[in-house]
Amino acid sequence: MAGRRPKPTKLRVIEGNLGKRAFNQAEPELRVASADVPDGMSTGGAKEWERIAGELCDLGLLTEVSRSVFRLYCEAIAEHDAASIFLRENGLTYVVRDKDGEVRSVGQFPQVAIARNAAERARKLAIEFGLTPAAASKVRVPKKPPAKTGAEFVD
Secondary structure, three states: OOOOOOOOHHHHHHHOOOOOOOOOOOOOOOOEOOOOOOOOOOHHHHHHHHHHHHHHHHHOOOEOOOHHHHHHHHHHHHHHHHHHHHHHHHOOEEEEEOOOOOEEEEEEOHHHHHHHHHHHHHHHHHHHOOOOHHHHHOOOOOOOOOOOOOOOOOO
16 A cells, blocks of 8 residues: 555543544554563663653553564564664774784674664554654643542632
């Protein structure tokens, strides 16, 4: 199918339905997921999950069906972070010398490609959840009513 992929109705409602197109009345109602970290995630992936999942659940954007996609996002962030740490400590390239100390070749560490690939995967998945600056600028969240103080006056 050519063109943009359709957005979920919940995201369109939050964004304010700027195009004024009719909502999909037959869209399945998906259960909001638990913000609990899934078993088997890497330490870095779990850290990213804990950082964001609660807010996505509050907005109704993290559902039981989308948990696996969000998990992929979190693991891509962790993979990028690990590769970035390696590159900060070791640089981008390595030198291979022969037994006489002469430079035979200069190469790029595999972590360069790993970091680049993980960043691209994370960026694409982040868009799906409104986590990029451009995507977030389109999200409109209804304001919560002010909390009741218990000191209401009635005439």
